[in-house]
Amino acid sequence: MKITALAGGIGGARFLRGLREHLQGRGDDWAGAEITVIGNTADDITLFGLRVCPDLDTVMYTLGGGIHEEQGWGRSDETFGVSAELAAYEVPPDWFTLGDRDIATHIVRTQMLRAGWSLTDVTAALCDRWQPGVRLLPMSDDPVETHVVVAGDDASREAVHFQEWWVREQARRPALEFVFLGAAEAKPTAAVLDAIHGADVVLLPPSNPVVSIGAILQVVGVGDALRAATAPIVGVSPIIGGRPVRGMADACLSAIGVETAAAAVAGHYGARIAGGLLDGWLVANQDASTAGPPGVVQRSHPLLMTTRGEAAGLAGAALDLALELRH
Amino acid sequence: MKITALAGGIGGARFLRGLREHLQGRGDDWAGAEITVIGNTADDITLFGLRVCPDLDTVMYTLGGGIHEEQGWGRSDETFGVSAELAAYEVPPDWFTLGDRDIATHIVRTQMLRAGWSLTDVTAALCDRWQPGVRLLPMSDDPVETHVVVAGDDASREAVHFQEWWVREQARRPALEFVFLGAAEAKPTAAVLDAIHGADVVLLPPSNPVVSIGAILQVVGVGDALRAATAPIVGVSPIIGGRPVRGMADACLSAIGVETAAAAVAGHYGARIAGGLLDGWLVANQDASTAGPPGVVQRSHPLLMTTRGEAAGLAGAALDLALELRH
Numbered sequence: 332m333k334i335t336a337l338a339g340g341i342g343g344a345r346f347l348r349g350l351r352e353h354l355q356g357r358g359d360d361w362a363g364a365e366i367t368v369i370g371n372t373a374d375d376i377t378l379f380g381l382r383v384c385p386d387l388d389t390v391m392y393t394l395g396g397g398i399h400e401e402q403g404w405g406r407s408d409e410t411f412g413v414s415a416e417l418a419a420y421e422v423p424p425d426w427f428t429l430g431d432r433d434i435a436t437h438i439v440r441t442q443m444l445r446a447g448w449s450l451t452d453v454t455a456a457l458c459d460r461w462q463p464g465v466r467l468l469p470m471s472d473d474p475v476e477t478h479v480v481v482a483g484d485d486a487s488r489e490a491v492h493f494q495e496w497w498v499r500e501q502a503r504r505p506a507l508e509f510v511f512l513g514a515a516e517a518k519p520t521a522a523v524l525d526a527i528h529g530a531d532v533v534l535l536p537p538s539n540p541v542v543s544i545g546a547i548l549q550v551v552g553v554g555d556a557l558r559a560a561t562a563p564i565v566g567v568s569p570i571i572g573g574r575p576v577r578g579m580a581d582a583c584l585s586a587i588g589v590e591t592a593a594a595a596v597a598g599h600y601g602a603r604i605a606g607g608l609l610d611g612w613l614v615a616n617q618d619a620s621t622a623g624p625p626g627v628v629q630r631s632h633p634l635l636m637t638t639r640g641e642a643a644g645l646a647g648a649a650l651d652l653a654l655e656l657r658h
Numbered sequence: 659m660k661i662t663a664l665a666g667g668i669g670g671a672r673f674l675r676g677l678r679e680h681l682q683g684r685g686d687d688w689a690g691a692e693i694t695v696i697g698n699t700a701d702d703i704t705l706f707g708l709r710v711c712p713d714l715d716t717v718m719y720t721l722g723g724g725i726h727e728e729q730g731w732g733r734s735d736e737t738f739g740v741s742a743e744l745a746a747y748e749v750p751p752d753w754f755t756l757g758d759r760d761i762a763t764h765i766v767r768t769q770m771l772r773a774g775w776s777l778t779d780v781t782a783a784l785c786d787r788w789q790p791g792v793r794l795l796p797m798s799d800d801p802v803e804t805h806v807v808v809a810g811d812d813a814s815r816e817a818v819h820f821q822e823w824w825v826r827e828q829a830r831r832p833a834l835e836f837v838f839l840g841a842a843e844a845k846p847t848a849a850v851l852d853a854i855h856g857a858d859v860v861l862l863p864p865s866n867p868v869v870s871i872g873a874i875l876q877v878v879g880v881g882d883a884l885r886a887a888t889a890p891i892v893g894v895s896p897i898i899g900g901r902p903v904r905g906m907a908d909a910c911l912s913a914i915g916v917e918t919a920a921a922a923v924a925g926h927y928g929a930r931i932a933g934g935l936l937d938g939w940l941v942a943n944q945d946a947s948t949a950g951p952p953g954v955v956q957r958s959h960p961l962l963m964t965t966r967g968e969a970a971g972l973a974g975a976a977l978d979l980a981l982e983l984r985h
Contacts, residue, residue: 380769412737416762420787422769431758435743442707442749460747 332364334650335530335562337470339371339543340386341403342569342577342636344393346536346649349642351394351464353650356643361650366465367526369553371538372450373470373477373511373546376494378427379417381437382444385494386543387454387469388436395461397432403577406432426499451520468526470547473517477542479586480508493542502579506586509542514549519556527556532653534646535566535608537576537634540596541583548608557608563656565611565649566600568593571634572617593618602626611652613645628656659691661977662857662889664797666698666870667713668730669896669904669963671720673863673976676969678721678791680977683970688977693792694853696880698865699777700797700804700838700873703821705754706744708764709771712821713870714781714796715763722788724759730904733759753826778847795853797874800844804869806913807835820869829906833913836868841876846883854883859980861973862893862935864903864961867923868910875935884935890983892938892976893927895920898961899944920945929953938979940972955983 338347347368354364371386385404392398392406399405409430418425429437436457443453449472458467477493481504490510496502527533538544548554557564569580570593581591589599593614601607604626611630612623619631630652636642665674674695681691698713712731719725719733726732736757745752756764763784770780776799785794804820808831817837823829854860865871875881884891896907897920908918916926920941928934931953938957939950946958957979963969 379765380772381765410737410739410758412739412758413762413765416759417765420762420766420784422766431737431739432743434761435740435747438706438708438740438744439747439749445707457747 332361332531333367333526333529334364334532334534335367335369335526336534336536337369337371337538337544337547338386338390338536339538340374340389343386343536343538343543344390344398345403345636345642346567346646347390347465348394349636349639349644350534350646350650352639353643353647361654364531367530368465368467369470369523369526369547370467371470371543371546373475373514373549374493374542375474375476376427376492378424378429379422380441381429381434382441383429383437384440384450384469387467388433390465390467391454391458391461391463394463394465395458397461406430409433424495424499427494449520451522466526468520468522470523470553471517471519471550473513475511475513475517475546475550477546478510478512479506480510481506497579502582506582509545509583509586511546511549514546515551517550519550519553524552524556527553527560530560530562532650532657533557533560533562533564534649534653535564535600537567537569539578539580539583540569540599541580541587554608558603558606563610563653564603564608565613565653565656566597566609567645567649568596568612568614568618568634570596570618571615576634592621594621594623597623597627597629610656613649613652628652659688659858660694660853660856661691661859661861662694662696662853663861663863664696664698664865664871664874665713665717665863666865667701667716670713670863670865670870671717671725672730672963672969673894673973674717674792675721676963676966676971677861677973677977679966680970680974688981691858694857695792695794696797696850696853696874697794698797698870698873700802700841700876701820701869702801702803703754703819705751705756706749707768708756708761709768710756710764711767711777711796714794715760717794718781718785718788718790721790721792722785724788733757736760751822751826754821776847778849793853795847795849797850797880798844798846798877800840802838802840802844802873802877804873805837805839806833807837808833824906829909833909836872836910836913838873838876841873842878844877846877846880851879851883854880854887857887857889859977859984860884860887860889860891861976861980862891862927864894864896866905866907866910867896867926868907868914868916881935885930885933890937890980891930891935892940892980892983893924893936894972894976895923895939895941895945895961897923897945898942903961919948921948921950924950924954924956937983940976940979955979
């Protein structure tokens with residue numbers, strides 16, 4: 332049995348770890364299901380000459396046991412010797428601090444990319460160490476970079492790299508638009524398309540629908556492949572009662588004119604029967620009274636993933652809804 | 659007044675720090691003398707995709723106050739988070755451990771070199787932070803790489819990078835030959851040639867005469883410039899009583915057929931009046947009874963630089979000999 336999931340960073344990673352742990356406890360055919368994760372790479376950034384892939388690493392570290400649990404990203408037991416020195420050299424940027432352990436990952440990745448490896452193969456090599464228990468695929472081996480258009484001085488518009496807006500500015504300036512540079516030319520890898528075509532179930536974890544899942548969908552061919560997939564597609568709402576479960580998804584949703592509400596996000600993804608993506612949609616209990624788009628089967632379940640057990644329960648509920656929709 | 663010195667790593671760096679401190683205490687015109695250091699770059703190596711310049715960094719850290727004093731190379735208060743992770747990824751080599759603070763230097767250098775800066779300009783930028791009190795120049799902006807020819811299995815000969823022989827093998831396999839790859843095509847920079855032509859005094863610190871000073875002399879034009887310099891050239895013996903002051907210079911000297919003795923090293927450099935480099939030669943007191951090459955004025959002085967005061971005294975003695983030879 333094959334499960335394919337799209338994923339961004341923290342929320343996606345915790346959901347996927349929950350899914351893996353849920354599958355380990357199952358008593359049916361799905362106990363040994365293979366999980367393939369299609370990771371967002373549009374947040375990637377080159378800092379200090381090192382290629383940093385925040386979402387892929389968050390998934391890899393979370394499922395591989397190396398994550399800083401409380402923080403949700405970065406390495407556990409981290410030190411910051413390199414960053415302190417880079418600051419002493421006054422090398423910009425000063426708003427993105429990389430830990431020493433994390434930097435080793437970026438050094439290995441950068442060295443392999445420079446040697447001609449694809450990001451897919453580099454990611455597989457890094458996962459050889461971490462053994463995340465899932466196959467982690469970047470959405471594309473081609474560069475895609477999310478830029479955020481904001482209002483500059485004098486009524487001008489300016490675009491900044493997503494990380495600059497997200498990390499440096501904490502999304503304070505309202506986003507007017509997201510531009511996914513390179514997305515129109517980027518191709519999904521054969522492994523990504525195979526994972527969608529060959530899936531028995533497709534899950535959309537509660538990752539950011541605009542800049543995480545949304546960025547993956549910008550890669551030409553991914554949306555079509557999903558719409559053509561034989562597997563049911565079940566999404567999990569990233570919104571509980573009008574607020575993002577975590578992060579600043581509301582700042583992204585407002586930029587694309589979507590209300591910060593579970594039903595609105597489902598409407599944004601759209602029902603498969605109406606040319607959209609969703610067959611099923613999992614919302615928080617307090618959002619259950621508002622129906623999703625026609626043709627999307629909605630269920631409710633607690634969405635908070637504070638504990639690993641809660642994450643496993645949520646993933647199990649999403650999988651169960653998908654299995655129900657297969658028959 | 660202008661002093662130009664050639665330098666390798668630890669010995670050269672300590673001598674130069676002594677020279678700077680000696681000059682600060684002088685009461686004559688030489689108190690404010692400018693020091694220009696022509697550093698060996700043939701030991702440089704790319705590790706984990708990062709450009710490492712061991713000799714330049716040892717000079718920069720020693721004179722800039724960042725050196726690990728007891729060790730003589732690397733940073734003080736160093737940590738090894740990145741290296742531990744690189745080992746966990748099983749990324750070779752496993753025999754060259756880089757500290758986190760040190761790695762920041764290599765990250766900055768690598769990023770600037772990739773952006774098109776020359777090594778000369780990169781080194782100047784790094785020194786902006788360290789303020790070593792000398793102008794530190796790489797011998798060339800072109801790559802030169804010392805390889806060591808050793809006996810392989812089955813009577814074959816094989817060449818390994820100098821660092822692999824020096825650090826990994828601790829010079830255990832006898833060197834048959836040193837090959838300075840790229841030296842024939844490498845050009846000294848204009849700054850290097852100017853520093854030699856414009857010098858009032860040229861000093862050769864007690865650096866390794868084969869792989870440090872010797873590598874600098876392999877750059878086409880450097881030897882000719884030194885021989886044509888109007889400044890007196892004074893060298894300091896790296897040998898005391900038949901043993902290297904520090905390091906494994908004997909393993910290098912034997913490869914080129916030079917005895918591990920102060921007089922033999924002076925003979926290897928040669929007297930300027932006979933087409934060599936030296937006008938003056940400073941040896942240890944116990945080596946004073948053996949004369950150097952005809953035409954080289956020899957003086958004796960304690961050569962150990964265990965304390966900064968000893969290093970300053972030694973540098974002062976070398977400078978005094980040079981000043982004596984100017985008149």
